[in-house]
Amino acid sequence: MSNVLSLTTFLPILGVLLLLFIPKDSKGVLRNVTLAVTIVTFLVSLLILTGFQTNAEFQFVENVPWIAAGPFIMRYNIGIDGISLWLVILTTFIMPIAVLSTYTAVEEKVKEYMVCLLLLETGMLGAFISLDLFLFYIFWEVMLIPMYFMIGIWGGKNKIYAAVKFFIYTMVGSLLMLVALIFLYFKGMQAGITDFGLLQFFDLKLDMATQIWLFMAFAFAFAIKVPMFPLHTWLPDAHTEAPTAGSVILAAVLLKMGTYGYVRFAIPLFPEAAHKFAPFIATLAVIGIIYAALVAMVQEDVKKLVAYSSVAHLGFVMLGIFAFNTEGITGGMLQMINHGISTGALFLIVGFIYERRHTRLITDFGGLSKQMPVFATIFMIVTFSSVGLPGTNGFVGEFLILLGAFESQLRWWTIVATSGVILSAVYMLWVFQRVMFGELDNPKNQKLLDLNAREITIMVPLVVLIFFLGFYPKPFIDKMDPAIKKLVAQVRVASVNAMAIPCVDPTQMPAGVPASAMPPGHPAVNMPAGHPVVESPAAPVANPHAAK
């Protein structure tokens, strides 16, 4: 039980070993074994869910030495808290669905494909559970490779371009992050930190200039992955070219790496800098929401449209996260899950019709409702979930994000962002109308078959979750709440400290707390238990040579 987290993470690798012994021609066996492996992984991950205590601490922690190379000490340090819990579950949940969706979609190199999927799963899970910066970086890169192959080998017409673009874009960001990470480590060494353990770095006091540089490097890496507005162009290409399962995983989990990175790393590590950059990032997020919505509106390719809608949704997530309050971050986390479910479902839906018609152009469709009623119903539910209709999951997240952002100092941003709600309705409904409504005049569409049992099996869990999260998100929120509260407190404490530095605006003080309760420069206010009292920021850093 104690190492169930490792078990979950590395079960897919065991699955890969198993796959190696299966001849490549027995495709059915390969698929079924992979499916079984992912399902088992999901079941094992449910043990994490049931064993998870609702508190703010990291749980299922495993911390053993791994690599000790000179001054660098990397540890195999993993653990899970409310923030990463649901993302892990989401990953293990999406994987069987993704595997199931490839049963007929992928006919060539099935073995390799399945190996890629399983490797990807390990990479993603590892990144979510790493509590060691270096381990995180490794998993972060591990994810990249299978995805690269999935796009590059099983992709569409322009697959090489898309794969290389995806790879290089991400790589540029992650190399910057690597540099920042090493720099951070040396800063930590000067303060007496001996390894890459994330938690120690939370207590590390950095001066503003350092924070800004490091934050910029981290934020850039994560912004590419999210992707945020000017760095998003890899996404439509990658999505359009990737096979269905690739798109689903890319949308459902991989993009969450970026936002998760902000929540887990960039913000708590460099809180003051995060506060300083909040308006900037919020601006980009809001631009992303509106921009992506406008661009999505005029797309001709359904998959590209969904890809752009992803950009808009992730813009909401970013806005919520940078509200720095419980509501906003909770909304952001929920929206990550929601986006995983609904956009994943949308990609599956696109995959279904692509498999049938081998085209994704909107103009090739029309009137499918008549021919495919079950498909139409599911598509509609998912569409409205993506639009954020109350009662579906999309609403809860979006609402909390906007509410949280409105409460914070990002009020005007929120008002602009809220108009994205209108635009999302426009583009989603428009595409729905053009694909599903109207006359069934294309003769090729008149022979289309409705969803088969396998496809319905894929969609049903997603649809159930859409409604469950929409009507009863409480269990989800409850599990993540303490961790988010802790994060908010952590960030807030830091911002109070930052008030001693003149460059930070004192109005950043959380609303609702009387000003007298928080004299500037008094750091002990609101500090959670166990959080070491930090000296005033002006105090000199600890002896740089102490670590040696």
Place this chain on the structure above:
Amino acid sequence: MENLNSYLIVSAVLFSIGTIGVLTRKNAIVMFMCIELMLNAVNLTFVAFSRYLGNLDGQIFVFFIMTVAAAEAAVGLALFISFYNNKESIDVDDANLMKW
């Protein structure tokens, strides 16, 4: 026994000849033989130094180099055969897949 230097000079000369051979010949097998020649030149240096310094480590090294050379010969010649099977030639100029 001659002094150390004479062996070293011989070794240097053989090594240079080997180098020239590798660089000028196109026949892969001849190139391979030249490499063997260079290895042997080095071996000679090892043995000479070993003897001069009264330390057997150098000779042990020679032993290992011979092992490596044997392995190399096996793999290298296999490569040549397979190359020849594909190209009907043993000329390194025909190994031009990397050519732009």
Place this chain on the structure above:
Amino acid sequence: MFDKVWLIPLFPLIGFLINGLFGKKIKNEAVIGGIGTLMIFLSFLVSCGILMQMIGLPPEQRVFEKVLFPWIHSGNFKADMAFLVDPLSVIMLMVVTGVGSLIHLYSIGYMHGEEGFYRFFAYLNLFCMSMLLLVLGSNMLVMFIGWEGVGLCSYLLIGYYFHKKSAGDAAKKAFVMNRVGDFGFLIGLFTLYWWFGSNHNIWTINFVEIKAASHLLPFGGVVTFATLCFFVGATGKSAQIPLFTWLPDAMEGPTPVSALIHAATMVTAGVYMIGRMSFVFIKSPETMMVIAVVGAATAIFAATIGTAQNDIKRVLAYSTVSQLGFMFLAMGVGAFSAGIFHLMTHAFFKACLFLGSGSVIHAMHHALHKIHAHDDAQDMRNMGGLRKAMPITFITFLVSTIAISGIPGFSGFFSKDEILWMAFANSYHGNLNVVLWGIGAVAACFTAFYMFRLVFMTFFGECRINSKAKSYLHESPLVITIPLMVLGALAAVGGYIGMPKILGMLPNYFEHWLEPVFALANEYGSTYAHHGAHPSHAIEWGLMGLSVVIALIGIAIAFTMYVKNTELPGKFVAAFPTLHRVVYNKWYIDELYDFIFVNPCKAAGQFLWKGFDVLVIDGVVNGVANVVMGLSGIFRYVQSGYIYNYAFSMALGVVVMLGYYIFK
């Protein structure tokens, strides 16, 4: 009974699930329709029970909140799935479930033989559930579920004939315009929540709690902003200027849908919402004025368009917009209970009118179908003289028309006159009240005119339908006429529960009933109302008489133009071609919106995609790649691909490097 309030939305939900999931397999129309109707009727019974219980309680105990389960709790924010039962919501419950049951019943007949029969009833039940959630929601968020839920159902039902492009377009338009309103609603919600939270540490969106804390709200300022945002929400849902254009298009849906959603219930949600938060709205005189002005403007504006339409349902649609304008006028002048009263009476007579028109269309369609003609079954120019063929429909239609025109004795008179009188008498807006009254009166005149035009063109005169089809015209079956009769009766007598005091025959039960809900708002309002001389009874009698006269004038004009001198309209059109064209084309509002919003958005999308995304951003990205590739194109000459070249350079490198260390 109050405790069972959760049953009310539950029944339609069950109906929705049964019909939605298994309807296709059931196939039997009687079963499907029966389930749908039964479920909403059960809700009606529960609502009646609640009403009865509430009547038995003293006014101050008539508020009850039922928490079902916690919904979203995060940080300070708390929203439960909770229902609020108070006099206002009970009125709405009665209207929704009552009218809803009748329309369900009607639909069984009307939708007979349609392909997606089960789908229709599933949607209708879903709609009822959403509407009931909207009405019952004890906090803004539950209300918002209903608020968007009804928008969704409206989308689904307008797009019911999805194979028609116009239906799809109309559905989308309705949803998007509603979304514009929802945007306003959300911002309003955020503003109120944030203001209470940050200033008074009251983090709530619960109506009861906000009401309790409403004395903290300032007059104007942030409240104006919030309420204006809410009002944007209301204009979207209730089809007011500037977001009204979706409602006429929504007539693409089946007629029962138009009756239920786009006349009786959903479109009144905006009015209900203002009533629900009257204590907030009244705190902002500016917003009240905006509401009144927008309401009055919509009333007259839609009425003018209504005079020139030929599609029977479109006339009714514009009439609905216009009547909603009256309701907003009432809300804007602080006559909350009058507004809700008009909401109720309007639900009766407009539902009846729509169902009646549905009956007519049904008959027309049937007749035209028999002779395989492709004439438009909804165009009034093809109708005429139907009163003989369809007596029941005619009578109920006529009663409702009289009611909507404001002829004394019928329900519409009481409510409309109350609104006009309050617009005149309530002095929130200074001297604007006279103007508002004037506009309202003229709109009432137009209403009488176009409604009677409708009646005359449809039921009187010569039958203009294809003579072969004439013999096929006959009265609709009972399942259609029973709801018509019930609603017609309600349209006739429903007004007596809210009789103006001045008439003195019956006490104004209605206003009395809503007293506890709006007392607080009226109290706040009185703090800034101009305390001039209260208009006397004589003036009230005079105005009442005047409004009756105005209505009669409208009817008279309609009679002259469409019964006596049937060539008059043609002459009129010939005399003012431009005016007619503009009015007929709805003042070109749709085109204007296309020009201002839709086309620029599309153009912006195209530009941002093709211009910015592809050219600029990807241009930079690919540009970097191209620079790298260009450089490597130069450097690749170094890599000849010949083994000896590599060997050379390697040897050379070794020699040079060794040489450097040796000779240095």
Place this chain on the structure above:
Amino acid sequence: METLFFLIITLVAIVSAILVITCKNPINSALSLIMTFFCLATYYVMLDAPFMAAVQVMVYAGAIMVLIVFTIMLLNIRIDASKKHSHKLIFGSIIGFFTLLNIAFVLMRSRAAVPTGPYSGDMIKNIGHTELIGKEMFTNFLLPFEITSILLLVAIVGAVILAKKKI
């Protein structure tokens, strides 16, 4: 006497080495190389390393060269077909020359360390070279020695796979 012998051997070694790189026919090159190897074996004997000389003859002149000659014959290569390699010859000679120059400079400018090891000529003669090598090999260098076996195994497998026509 010994110096003369050394000079003769050196002469033979260098001449046969030059022949290795100049002969057109690879077989001739191979035979010349064998000659060089024998000369080297002679040097090893002169350096009191008879075991190394034996291994040199057996492994190099015996095994490896047989392999090479066998390959040449198998592939039936006669004459080095390419003609134009004059510029290559010049470049190659220059680089070879400079290599020689480098080494010469090292030899001229460096000074050998003082002998420190325990193994003097007398000791080798008394105990026996093979025994000494053997002791060294199976004590201090046991692990590397064992690892060479893996290396050889890998080489065998690799050679088999590479030389097969279709894998």
